[in-house]
Amino acid sequence: MPVAPIVLPPLPRLPVAVPRSGVSSDARRALRQLLGDVDRALATAFRQGADATALAHRRSESVQRIVVHVWTACLGEVSDAALFAVGGFGRGLLFPHSDVDLLALVGPSEPARLRALEQCFATLWDIGLKVGHAVRDLAQCRALAAQDASVFTSLLDARRLVGDPALEEGLRAIINDPALWPPAAYLAVRLAERDARHARYNDTAYNLEPNLKDGPGGLRTLDSLRWLGRRLAHADDFDDMVAEGLLDPAEKDSLEQSEATLRRYRFALHLEAGRAEERLLFDYQRALAASLGFQDEHEKNLGVEQFMQGYYRAASQVERLGVQIAERFEEMLEPPTAAQPVGEDFVRYGKRLAARDPDIFMRRHAALVEAFIARLGEPGITGFTADTMRRMHQASAVLDGSLGDDHDVLVAFLRLLRLGAPAVEALWRMNRHGLLAAILPAFGKVFGRMQYDLFHVYTVDEHTLRVLRNVARFADPAAATEFPIACEIWPTLPKPELLLLAALFHDIAKGRGGDHSVLGEEEALAFGARLGLPEEDTQLVAWLVRWHLLMSTTAQRQDITDPDVVQRFAETVGDAERLDYLYLLTIADIIGTSPKLWNGWKDRLLSDLYTATRYALRSEDELPSDAAARVAACREQAEAILAKDGYASDALARVWRGFPEQSFLRHRPEQIAWQTAAILEARGATPLVAVHPQSVRGTTELFVYTPDRDGLFAAVAIMLDRLHFSVMEARILSSSTGMALDTFLLLESESQQPASPERAEELKQRLHRALSQPGHVHQPSRRSMSRHLKHFQATPKISFSTVSGRTRLALVCSDRPGLLAAVAQVMFESGVRVHDARIATFGERVEDFFLITNRHDAPLAIDQQDRLLHALLDRLGTSRAA
Structure with missing residues (x-):
């Protein structure tokens, strides 16, 4: 944008001041x-x-x-x-x-x-x-x-x-x-202040609502650099720091350009907020983007995303250079030490690595990568010398865009990747020095790229690096308690470097328009060829990029207890080796998207899908041949569990006489045993409400056994909402004797953890009282929507299809308090019965799937679908059906 001249009145003419008279x-x-x-x-x-x-x-x-x-x-x-x-x-x-x-x-x-x-x-x-x-x-x-x-x-x-x-x-x-x-004490206290300040902002410049002034890479970081320059080097500004050798001219220009961006955004933010607001809150982001001239390119490159990318790029540059300049100040204050050789091309001075030949990076470009490999092999190294850093930056700036085509650079890069988990730390440091983008220009395009939602809480480049770090955790034996299957798989991977490459490329095509998985697959194929990987290795990396969302979407959106679902997934995966790589990438990706997304339920869901798929990938004669065989196997195992607790087989037979076949197909033997014991212990008393605080898939399990009636699902959903429980999964079944056998897998809404014993007991008592009054209809609680959610309310999308003689309703909409309770109430009022529910939430986006019928257990006719559609849209907001 061209800079207009400043058109201002002259500096103010003031009333005559009479000394000591005060101001009238x-x-x-x-x-x-x-x-x-x-x-x-x-x-x-x-x-x-x-x-x-x-x-x-x-x-x-x-x-x-x-x-x-x-x-x-x-x-x-x-x-x-x-x-x-x-x-x-x-x-x-x-x-x-x-x-x-x-x-x-x-x-x-x-x-x-x-x-x-x-x-x-x-x-x-x-x-x-x-x-x-x-x-x-x-x-x-x-x-x-x-x-x-x-x-x-x-x-x-x-x-x-x-x-x-x-x-x-x-x-x-x-x-x-x-x-x-004195300089050493002042440097120490300023770095401590920096670390404490950054910790308040999760130690990253990539917060969704960053602080322009005090956040990592904010304006305070630039002020701190100037303060350090004055106290430690008598350098009053960045020009003086260049003269003192603490900055090179390109770094000074980068800092000043970033500072100009941050100041421009801060000026605009103060005007938009009408007060001294320093946070780029969602409340202001869209208006600021428009006022500064950013326009939507397409739905995957919004103006607000371009605006925020400008901030993230500026803050990231400031943060990176701030860390490096602080290291230079530390080096300046360290006593000189003798050089110790590190291979042929490098030496160490105490805690810092340096190049023997100052011109090596321009003479032999692969040394830019080899420096990071050498650093990995030297314990106690904390950084590079100031001169070496400067020469690396100068070389990468000159060679930017060509390093990815340099054969020797790619050979060194592949050698780094083949170090496995230790390579991740080097990749992270290379990114701080701008080398990853120089070797992978496509990675440079997602530098600072954000997505305007609550699901992706980091920019694409920051997310990618976090995914790599999560992958590296699987190599740490200390992580086995948290990730037992992943840590067991890691040492069996024939080529861990392929997983690192897949992690690097899985989101590399974000923001271009189109399917980023398909576009990323093309990037991975091209880079694999340049890297000189064997064809089968390149194909594996590209396949992982193409299908990196498959496992999480299958687990969360489909019924993985259905063998057909598992079989289709197994057919797409193809073999056990791909499954191993995909399982590790999926976990790392979910955790790297947002710390709030990972919980015990998703852990068990993915591990169950992994185990079932491994089984399905074996020879067909090991698989149960039909549903009857699976029902019989489940009954047999459940009976063995109950027999140990002294329950007679004839008592079990009486209870199970009314159980539908789906109970044994969709529940584990342990669940069947627990539900059956609860029914027997109740001795015919209903409603029966049983709560297992720690049950399958890291959730709290709720079992309701009561005479079936319309509106039961709505009554339970409304009470769960009132008690602040989130429904992860629901099984709504009916017995041949007219009893409801409804199972809900729950997590606490706030913590996304299973319930404590005290909370489980509260749930049991409150729900029992509610169901004991079938004539009393509770209304969903009315709770205000959070400030964050208000900015991400999209048009709901609702679609219908027919599955196994029932209607499948897919609901994709923005999250809000009490959503499931409201949907359940609309279904009840519309004369709809719920038989199954799959609940999935991705940040602010909800993707729920229900199997429903009319009150005669038949699929909904077209006119019934239309009435339900409009009733849901009236309750949820602006209408749009898919």
């Missing part, structure tokens, strides 16, 4: 009007394309004139008193709603002067400036600065506005005192 009410009104005129002019100039940094400087200049005017009117030309700007104001930058931070240095306290200061600050507040102020003498400044590094840091930015110049000299003496926060 008329003058205050004039100053308020003046400040409003300045801010409106600045906002207009910004919307016309003026540079945010220039505007922030202009606002600082205008506010400075007003502050000096008020000081003069209240205190006059006094000795032993001076006013300093600190914080952003000290740096000469004020955004539309920034605080105006001031430090008043005074000599001996005088009541009259203190009253004048109070009047000064009160006046500034009254005219509309949000003033933060401190009043101290030099001794207090020194004492506080010695105790608190943040106070000392604030003095680095202090700029005298008005008052006694001698106090400025006294303040400089404090700042320049080598005994106050």
Whole structure:
């Protein structure tokens, strides 16, 4: 976007200030009007394309004139008193709603002067400036600065506005005192502050609602680099840091470009929010994108996603360079050490690796990768020397786009991948130095790419690196408790590097439009050929990229207790080796998408599908030949379990006489045994409500046995919603004797964990009371929607199909509190019976599948489907049927 000239009125002409007379009410009104005129002019100039940094400087200049005017009117030309700007104001930058931070240095306290200061600050507040102020003498400044590094840091930015110049000299003496926060101590405390600040934001710049100022890679990071430069190297700005060898010109340009982006976004955010908001909340993202000229390219590259990609790229560059520059400061303060050889091309100086030949990266490009391989083999290495880092960046910048075609570079890259799990740490570091994008240009295209939803909480590049780290965890024996099957599979993989490649490429085509799995498959095929992989290895990597979502969607959206579902999945997978790779990639992908997505239920769901598919991939004569054989096997195993607890076979036969065949086909023997024991112990009392806190697939199991009636599913769903339980799966069956045998797999809505024994008992008692009053119909609870969910309410999509003599309803919509309860109530009111339910939630997106009939257990006719469709749409929102 072209930068328009700044069209502003001259710096404000102020009312005449009469020293020590204070500011009259008329003058205050004039100053308020003046400040409003300045801010409106600045906002207009910004919307016309003026540079945010220039505007922030202009606002600082205008506010400075007003502050000096008020000081003069209240205190006059006094000795032993001076006013300093600190914080952003000290740096000469004020955004539309920034605080105006001031430090008043005074000599001996005088009541009259203190009253004048109070009047000064009160006046500034009254005219509309949000003033933060401190009043101290030099001794207090020194004492506080010695105790608190943040106070000392604030003095680095202090700029005298008005008052006694001698106090400025006294303040400089404090700042320049080598005994106050010597370089090593100051560096340590600033790095500790950085780490603590980043920890508040999950240690990543890739939060969905990032903080422009204090988040990783935010404007505070740039301020910190300047503070370190001043204290450690007497370098006041980035130009001075280049002269001192702490930055190269390309790095300086990158930092300044990123800073310009962050300042532009911050200026726009203050205007949009109408206050000093520093978080890019969902509330503002779409409006900000539009105001800054970003437009939707297609549904997979929205304007808001382009806008956020601009932020993520800028913040990521700042974060990466910030870490590297901090390492250079550490190196600068370390005592010199003797060089120790590391192979033919590298040496180590203490904890840092360096190239023997400074020109090796330009002379032999593969050394860019070999440096990271050498680092892996040297314990205690924490980084590269500043000169080596600089030369690596210079080489990669010159060679950008060509490294992926350099045969020797690709040979070294493949050698790195063949190290297996240890290679992941090297890949992560290579990304921080920009080398992954240089070798894989397609990866550079997803750098900073976000998806505007609550499901994908990281940018594509950050997600990919997290998936790689999750893969590496499977090689750690300590992870066996959490991932027993995955850790058992890992050492059996013939070529772990193929899994690393699949992880690198699985989302590499996001944002292009079209199916990213298909486009990613093409990228993987092309890169595998350039890498020189055997054809079968390239095909395996490409297949994993193409089908990386298959296992999770099959497990969560289909009934994996149905042998036909497992068989179809097994036919797509083809062989046990592909299954092993796909299982590991699926787990790593889910956990790397959002920490909240992984739970015990998904773990067991995937492990059950994995085990069933392994079984199905064996010879056909090992599979039960028909449903009758599977029913008989389940009955036999359940009877053996119950016999150990003393239950007689004739009692079991009486109970099972009414069980439908689907009970034995869809439940495990352990579930059948538990349900049967509960029925026998109830001795005919209904409604029977049994709760197993820790049951199948890491869930709490609820079993309801009661005379069947229409609306039972709705009654249970509404009560579960009231008690804040999420339904993962539901089996709605009826016996030949007219009894309902309904099974629900549950998790706590907030924690996504199984219920505690106390909560399980509460559920049992509350639901029993509700079902004991069949004439009383509970209404779903009305709970407000969270701020996040409000921004992601999409048009519901509803479709119908016929499966095994029943109607299958697919519902895809945005999540909201009480959704399942509302859907269940609509079905009841529409005369629909629910026989099965598969519940899946992906961030803010819900994908639920129901097998339903009318009240005569027949599939819904077209007119019934149409009535149900419109009833659901009326309840859920804007209509659209698939």
